[in-house]
Amino acid sequence: xxALAIVAVAFTHAGLGPWSPRYSAWDFWLCxxxxxxxxxxxxxxxxxxxxxxxAIPAGTVRARLVRVLVPYLVACGVAxxxxxxxxxxxxxxxxxxxxxSTLGIYYFVFLLLLFIPTIWVLSRLSRRSLWALCATxxxxxxxxxxxxxxxxxxxxxETAPFEGLFWLMRSPLNFTYAMFVTGWLMAAxxxxxxxxxxxxxxxxxxxxxxxxxxxxxxxxxxxxxxAGVLRSLYTLAVVAxxxxxxxxxxxxxxxxxxxxxxxxxxLYHQMFQVSLQPLVAAWPxxxxxxxxxxxxxxxxxxxxxxxxxxLGLRARLVLGA
Numbered sequence: 001x002x003a004l005a006i007v008a009v010a011f012t013h014a015g016l017g018p019w020s021p022r023y024s025a026w027d028f029w030l031c032x033x034x035x036x037x038x039x040x041x042x043x044x045x046x047x048x049x050x051x052x053x054x055a056i057p058a059g060t061v062r063a064r065l066v067r068v069l070v071p072y073l074v075a076c077g078v079a080x081x082x083x084x085x086x087x088x089x090x091x092x093x094x095x096x097x098x099x100x101s102t103l104g105i106y107y108f109v110f111l112l113l114l115f116i117p118t119i120w121v122l123s124r125l126s127r128r129s130l131w132a133l134c135a136t137x138x139x140x141x142x143x144x145x146x147x148x149x150x151x152x153x154x155x156x157x158e159t160a161p162f163e164g165l166f167w168l169m170r171s172p173l174n175f176t177y178a179m180f181v182t183g184w185l186m187a188a189x190x191x192x193x194x195x196x197x198x199x200x201x202x203x204x205x206x207x208x209x210x211x212x213x214x215x216x217x218x219x220x221x222x223x224x225x226x227a228g229v230l231r232s233l234y235t236l237a238v239v240a241x242x243x244x245x246x247x248x249x250x251x252x253x254x255x256x257x258x259x260x261x262x263x264x265x266x267l268y269h270q271m272f273q274v275s276l277q278p279l280v281a282a283w284p285x286x287x288x289x290x291x292x293x294x295x296x297x298x299x300x301x302x303x304x305x306x307x308x309x310x311l312g313l314r315a316r317l318v319l320g321a
Contacts (some may be wrong), residue, residue: 001045001242003251003258006265007297008038013105013270014293026285030293033219036226039108040179040235042262046112047183056123064116068263071320072109075267076102084271099170105270107169114172115180122184134185137178144173145228175232182236197244205244211237261304263320265297272299 015031016023050064076097079085085102087093096102100110122130148168168174186193197204215234219226226234251259258265273296280288304321315321 001041001239002262003255004238004242005038005041005045006258006262007293008035009105009266010269010273010297011035011289011293012038013273014289014296022281024285026289028223029219030286030289033216033223033226036215036231037235037238040175040232041239042108043111043115043176043179044183044186044235044239046115047180047185048187049183050116050119051184051187052119052123053188054123056119058120061117061120064119065113067317068109068112068116068320070317071263071267072100072106072113073097074318075320076106078268079103079271082271084274099166101166103270106267108266110170111172111176114170115177118177119184122181127188130181130185130188134178134181137173137181138175140173141175141178141232142229144168144171145175148174148228175228179232179235197247201244201247204240208237208240208244212241257301261301261321264304264307264315265300267300267320268303269296269300272296 012031012035015027018028018032020027076085079102080087080093085096087096100106100108100113125133211233215226215230215237218230273292276292276295280291283291304315304319307315307319307321311318
């Protein structure tokens with residue numbers, strides 16, 4: 001799931017924005033619709049992988065934070081050194097680092113660093129309390145979504161004020177923490193889920209495929225509705241499809257590599273995409289998008305491979321590789 005999500009992330013950042021005069025249907029479908037499971041899926045998988053059946057000590061929480069924070073700060077340093085990111089003052093620099101806005105795509109780091117400390121609490125809650133928390137988060141996420149459409153986005157997806165979107169993307173109540181806690185709950189009930197799916201594999205698969213196709217149809221009919229709760233449900237459908245499809249199979253080496261280096265790929269792929277985009281700007285849209293997406297991802301993968309060779313195990317701490 002992490003491998004598929006990081007590929008989707010690369011495609012998300014490979015297209016033109018809807019404000020561009022050269023924005024096309026290819027940019028919409030390849031970079032703004034099918035990819036919409038990417039960040040929610042990473043949050044879901046993070047919650048799943050961080051789960052432990054016993055109380056998590058503070059030292060483990062600290063180690064988890066360091067393994068995200070150090071590669072993030074190194075990547076920020078690279079972005080500033082290359083001139084891809086800029087800060088007009090020390091205050092602006094500190095604000096960008098603190099809010100994970102050195103590059104616009106780094107907001108995921110802000111969320112992850114916000115959620116990791118809570119695993120200390122989650123590991124000490126009863127399952128009943130976890131279910132209650134998860135239900136509350138999903139309910140509150142729906143309230144936040146309604147607020148966003150009424151006060152930030154407006155009718156039929158009108159452009160929202162940047163300030164509102166900046167904090168909305170970093171809100172733990174915008175279904176983001178709900179996805180993280182849902183992943184944690186899935187891990188807590190892993191055996192029961194496995195048995196349930198095993199008994200209903202075909203029906204579950206059909207329902208998930210229907211969910212994915214329904215979301216894509218919605219993207220055609222009402223693009224402005226593809227965020228929020230529907231995006232989260234789409235994510236759950238995609239994850240379930242992947243789980244069902246790969247059940248009992250061994251992941252190929254390239255899938256394991258993409259999964260293990262997903263943080264490093266996420267932090268660096270756009271730096272290479274920025275250089276690629278002017279070179280292919282005049283190309284046909286599908287070729288342009290595929291080249292930028294896969295080119296940026298491949299270059300970031302090469303960086304991670306080189307980092308592993310030069311740094312060994314330290315590459316995971318320094319580069320997220």
